[in-house]
Amino acid sequence: MKDLQFKRHRRLRTTESMRSLVRETHLNKEDLIFPIFVVEGENIKNEVSSMPGVYQVSLDYLTAEMQELEDLGIRSVILFGVPHEKDETGSQAYCETGIVQKAIRQVKEDVPSLTVVADTCLCQYTDHGHCGVVRDGEIVNDESLELIVETAVSQAKAGADIIAPSNMMDGFVAAIRRGLDEAGFVNTPIMSYAVKYASSFYGPFRDAAHSSPQFGDRRAYQMDPANRLEAIREAQSDVEEGADFLIVKPALAYLDIMREVKDRYPLPVVAYNVSGEYSMIKAAAQNGWVNEKEIVLEKLTSMKRAGADLIITYFAKDVARYLSES
Ligand code: PBG
Numbered sequence: 001m002k003d004l005q006f007k008r009h010r011r012l013r014t015t016e017s018m019r020s021l022v023r024e025t026h027l028n029k030e031d032l033i034f035p036i037f038v039v040e041g042e043n044i045k046n047e048v049s050s051m052p053g054v055y056q057v058s059l060d061y062l063t064a065e066m067q068e069l070e071d072l073g074i075r076s077v078i079l080f081g082v083p084h085e086k087d088e089t090g091s092q093a094y095c096e097t098g099i100v101q102k103a104i105r106q107v108k109e110d111v112p113s114l115t116v117v118a119d120t121c122l123c124q125y126t127d128h129g130h131c132g133v134v135r136d137g138e139i140v141n142d143e144s145l146e147l148i149v150e151t152a153v154s155q156a157k158a159g160a161d162i163i164a165p166s167n168m169m170d171g172f173v174a175a176i177r178r179g180l181d182e183a184g185f186v187n188t189p190i191m192s193y194a195v196k197y198a199s200s201f202y203g204p205f206r207d208a209a210h211s212s213p214q215f216g217d218r219r220a221y222q223m224d225p226a227n228r229l230e231a232i233r234e235a236q237s238d239v240e241e242g243a244d245f246l247i248v249k250p251a252l253a254y255l256d257i258m259r260e261v262k263d264r265y266p267l268p269v270v271a272y273n274v275s276g277e278y279s280m281i282k283a284a285a286q287n288g289w290v291n292e293k294e295i296v297l298e299k300l301t302s303m304k305r306a307g308a309d310l311i312i313t314y315f316a317k318d319v320a321r322y323l324s325e326s
Contacts, residue, residue, distance in 0.1 A: 026304070029072070029075070030075055031309065032311055033117060034317065035077075035080060035312055035314060037055070037080045038056070038080065043058060043061075045057050050208075050275075051204045051314065052279075053318075056082055059099075063107070066107050068317070072317055073320050075114065076115040077114055083124065084099075086124075088128070108159035116161050117161065117191060118152075118160035118162070118163055128215065129214045131167040131221065137215070137216070139169075139220060150179075157183070161189075162188070162245075163191070164190075164191040167221070168221040171241070177241060192243035193249055195223065196249045197222060197224070197254065201274045201277055231254075231257045231261065245268045246265060247312070249274060250277060251274065255302060258306040261307065268310060269309050270310045270311070277299075278313070281295055281299070281315075
């Protein structure tokens with residue numbers, strides 16, 4: 001190898017202590033937001049069949065779940081309500097005594113140190129399973145906004161620390177911002193699902209939240225997976241309309257988009273590590289085909305490397321345990 005010119009990159013990989021010295025990306029417990037499904041009823045702790053280790057819980061189990069999070073060092077939770085009654089306009093989404101409003105109140109009372117994020121959407125609450133108002137088979141935008149604002153304000157009144165609209169109607173950030181401000185919640189931030197693709201990775205979530213569309217699909221409001229510039233337009237509007245955080249969803253198949261959003265906008269970026277991404281790893285791990293811990297840490301680290309500041313993930317509790325072990 002005489003006279004051969006090359007660089008010795010392996011110098012920085014010789015030992016674990018050397019590797020940790022030059023490590024560029026770190027996962028922290030503070031980065032994690034844990035999603036939880038709260039169902040109406042009593043004494044319910046149902047494992048979601050397509051999401052092993054993920055449960056729908058009733059209010060009587062919720063506080064213990066939240067305390068477990070706190071003990072593990074997780075500081076934030078995103079709540080999804082699973083109501084008994086559905087109707088055409090999703091009225092349980094914006095009802096003062098709706099399941100998610102009750103859940104928010106309870107968590108803020110029992111475990112006040114947790115940051116409570118409320119997912120703001122109608123699909124779990126409408127009998128047709130769409131995220132807005134349906135007229136003649138179409139999801140109409142501006143009428144939907146009114147109900148979405150009502151939902152957001154009711155969640156803020158219940159004590160939600162952050163409002164996270166996921167419905168993909170145009171103008172939802174502007175409408176919610178105005179609604180929150182008028183109701184006196186000028187300090188309640190909006191974590192916008194700014195970039196949300198019409199993705200097959202949401203399948204298991206729809207089992208968990210009973211939110212599958214009863215006709216058609218969501219492609220007239222969620223984004224085409226083939227598009228990149230459209231993601232920038234979506235994020236740009238949300239920034240202009242006053243979003244405080246930008247979610248990119250799903251995460252794993254869209255890391256390129258995450259990086260672009262992070263580079264363009266000076267806001268915290270949130271990766272939503274969605275249900276299908278969770279279930280695929282769980283299934284492979286249960287078969288002994290992959291090492292769950294290693295693959296989960298690699299995957300979440302990749303999201304941070306791609307620009308995510310925070311990660312919504314069903315693996316949050318596992319990751320908190322892994323981080324404590326190491
Ligand atoms: C509600 C909503 C969905 C998810 C989060 N909020 C489902 C959807 O848009 O159909 C999916 C999350 C996941 O798959 O983990 N609109």
